[in-house]
Amino acid sequence: MVPFFDLTRQHGQLCQEIESGLRGVFERGRFILGEEVSRFEEAFAHYVGVRYAVGVSSGTDALCLALKVLGIREGDEVITVAHSFVASALAISLVGGRPLFVDIDPYTYTMDPNRLEAFLKHEERKGRTKKIKAIIPVHLYGHPADMDGILEIADRYDLAVIEDACQAHGAKIGTKKVGTFGTLACFSFYPTKNLGAYGDGGMVVTQSRKLAERLRLFRCYGERKKYEHVLLGGNHRLDEIQGMILRIKLNYLDQWIDQRRNHAQFYTERLSRTGLVCPVEAPGMRHVYHLYVVRTRKRNGLQTFLGQRKIGALVHYPTPIHLQKAYKDLGYRRGLLPVTEKVAQQVLSLPLFPELRPSELEEVVDGVQSFFERCH
Numbered sequence: 421m422v423p424f425f426d427l428t429r430q431h432g433q434l435c436q437e438i439e440s441g442l443r444g445v446f447e448r449g450r451f452i453l454g455e456e457v458s459r460f461e462e463a464f465a466h467y468v469g470v471r472y473a474v475g476v477s478s479g480t481d482a483l484c485l486a487l488k489v490l491g492i493r494e495g496d497e498v499i500t501v502a503h504s505f506v507a508s509a510l511a512i513s514l515v516g517g518r519p520l521f522v523d524i525d526p527y528t529y530t531m532d533p534n535r536l537e538a539f540l541k542h543e544e545r546k547g548r549t550k551k552i553k554a555i556i557p558v559h560l561y562g563h564p565a566d567m568d569g570i571l572e573i574a575d576r577y578d579l580a581v582i583e584d585a586c587q588a589h590g591a592k593i594g595t596k597k598v599g600t601f602g603t604l605a606c607f608s609f610y611p612t613k614n615l616g617a618y619g620d621g622g623m624v625v626t627q628s629r630k631l632a633e634r635l636r637l638f639r640c641y642g643e644r645k646k647y648e649h650v651l652l653g654g655n656h657r658l659d660e661i662q663g664m665i666l667r668i669k670l671n672y673l674d675q676w677i678d679q680r681r682n683h684a685q686f687y688t689e690r691l692s693r694t695g696l697v698c699p700v701e702a703p704g705m706r707h708v709y710h711l712y713v714v715r716t717r718k719r720n721g722l723q724t725f726l727g728q729r730k731i732g733a734l735v736h737y738p739t740p741i742h743l744q745k746a747y748k749d750l751g752y753r754r755g756l757l758p759v760t761e762k763v764a765q766q767v768l769s770l771p772l773f774p775e776l777r778p779s780e781l782e783e784v785v786d787g788v789q790s791f792f793e794r795c796h
Contacts, residue, residue: 422771422780424732425612429775434668441664450660453640457663461623463670464607467590468599470625472632475658476639479586479608482622483511483556485656486582486604489634492517492553499539500556500584501531502740502752503760508558508584509741519750520552521742523757525566527700529713529767531557532759533569540577554580559588559598561736562614562680562710563701567593567601582606586622589615590677592706599625609666614680614710615673617662679774680709683781687712687770690785694792697766711736712772718795719768725791731784734769 431438445456457475465473476482492498494516500508502521509519523535536555543549555574557565567583574581583599585591586608591598599605609621624635634651637644642653684707688698697715701707713736716722726733740760742752754761770784 421730422732422776422783424734424769424771425773426775427611427616430773433775434672437668438665441668442661445660445664452659453657454660454663456660456667457658460658460663460667460670463667464623465625467670467673468597468605468625470600470605471627472629473623473625474632474635474639475663476622476624476635476656477658478620478656479606479610479622480507480511480514481639481656482586482606482608482624483507483582483584484514485635485638486606486624487511487515487517487554488638489631490554490580490582490603495551496553497551498554498556499536499552499579501558501560501760502742502757503529503737503763504558504560504584504741505586505737506741506744506746507586508556509747512556517553518551519741519747521752521757521760523759524763526759526763528563528565528702529560529763530563530565531555531570533566533573536570537573540573549577552577552579554582556582556584557602558584558586559591561699561713562588562591562708563699564588564591564593564598564705564707566702567598571601580604586610587613587710588708589613590673590706591708594704600627603628604631609662614676614708615666615669618665619659619662621658621662621666623658676774677708680772681707683772683774683776684709684712686781687772687785691788694789695795696788696792709772711769713767713769715763715766716768717766718791719766721795722788722791723768725794726784726787729783729787731787732771735767736769738764740764 461473496517498512499520512519522539525532581602583602583605585598604626607623609617638653639656642649642651
């Protein structure tokens with residue numbers, strides 16, 4: 421049996437540090453926006469390479485607040501991708517905006533700058549660009565999007581860029597970490613992420629003091645000081661226990677990324693001759709392998725076969741966002757995003773987390789190889 425993910429193994433390594441941290445939180449008696457959140461914000465900003473980090477209640481809220489502080493509102497349009505978790509588009513909808521989708525690169529599965537530019541040129545010819553205000557590229561599965569290409573296009577069309585880095589803590593383009601390219605960037609600390617909380621949590625990072633101040637207002641009722649509310653904010657706060665846990669875990673993140681990359685290299689070396697399309701790492705980029713995602717036209721058969729061997733394998737994401745029932749009113753139809761739709765029918769995520777054992781990696785490889793040997 422090989423689990424797709426096992427959080428108990430990681431906790432076993434950290435339990436003494438975390439239990440000590442919990443005692444400190446309980447003794448101080450402050451559980452919302454206190455010392456632990458501030459310390460984690462400072463440490464995370466330093467890790468990413470930005471001036472400001474604002475802890476919030478989830479990755480989805482991070483995206484919503486990033487859009488709000490940029491003034492995205494009812495009727496505005498924001499470009500993103502349909503091959504992602506639904507939150508990438510849902511955040512746009514939740515602030516009253518309309519998501520627009522462009523197709524992805526067939527190898528990195530991230531926003532294709534060429535298709536982005538073609539889309540904007542088409543909209544420009546039709547006189548429909550006035551409502552488009554921003555772009556949200558997604559650093560999917562741990563691989564960075566092509567930010568150089570996207571930013572060059574965004575500059576020409578005067579569009580803000582919000583990085584959805586919810587799956588890419590520590591990923592790099594050259595020497596810079598993702599999160600340092602857009603006006604704002606958003607991270608999720610859902611428990612299974614490379615840096616995961618023991619519950620929900622998120623972060624928005626930026627180089628702008630003004631935007632950071634507005635983020636802090638939006639996350640806590642628009643409150644500048646006690647009972648003085650200067651804008652319509654909400655309750656989107658990161659709690660002290662999660663801040664403490666994430667601060668401790670951050671010390672291990674690069675070590676865990678190295679383990680993920682080693683596991684991914686092992687898979688690729690052993691599986692690249694089976695007929696699978698294995699993940700790529702584009703030149704000059706550092707993939708952090710939040711997920712190890714392969715592609716095959718025999719995806720469903722492979723997943724069933726691995727399941728019979730009690731090997732966890734999941735599909736991220738089987739139905740693109742533009743074809744979801746919740747977004748039928750947008751008017752997208754099958755065939756408009758051909759790469760996205762093809763990828764969604766073929767991708768399969770294999771077990772990959774830092775604590776996977778060598779015997780488990782071998783078991784996964786043996787299972788995949790056995791499946792393709794039977795197919796031949």
